[in-house]
Amino acid sequence: MESNGIDRDDAAAQLAALQADRVALAERVVQPWWYDVALGLLLFGFVASYAFDSLWVTFPAMVVFFAGLGALVAAYKRITGVWVTAGARVLVPWAALVLLVLVPAFVLAEGHGHHWVMVPAGAVLGLAVMVMGRVWGRAYADHLRGGAL
């Protein structure tokens, strides 16, 4: 079969080349381990800062959190040369977990004065983002290696 000057062998070779590029790309997109650790620590620090119940602590913690996020994004782009936006399959479960942890934590902290609960809440979310970041990074690389174009 031929179309627009491309025969079956040419088309098969072009599809194979595209797949080979995706496999090569998969080797570079997984973030280094310290990226997930730093992200987890930043999130822990920000959430746990609410335990002090003071804007003088929370506001600087928020500034550090967003500055750290910016630095991590810049580092990822510099190391890998790419940027990938998380899709709904990643964001929806993450948002559900955040709500599941933060809503009861804020109820206990603000409604009942148990501000200390923000420390374990931060630890849970920080640990979760570390583990899920590794899982999602590897899943994306596997998708590139074996998924359809």
Place this chain on the structure above:
Amino acid sequence: MTAVAPHFDAVIHPPPRLQICGLLAAVETMEFAAVRDAVGVSDSVLSKHVKQLEEAGYVQLRKATIASRQRTSLALTKAGRTAFDAHVAELRRIVGA
């Protein structure tokens, strides 16, 4: 990938441009230098191909200054993604997959 009608695209067809679109289809943005290294061409050759894809409305260039260095990244537009998917579907149709 969403099912699209197979369509041969003469802008995407040349191997370097097909390769550029294939790389960009897998990511949100990719640095110019990373695309150049992956495709294995010089800056000027890549610029020529990117310009043709840009003129077709398939690729968007984004420039940012980071640490006093200008970095250029490339992204497929929505039209570019649709055209690439249709071209790949056409290749699959020819192969009979």
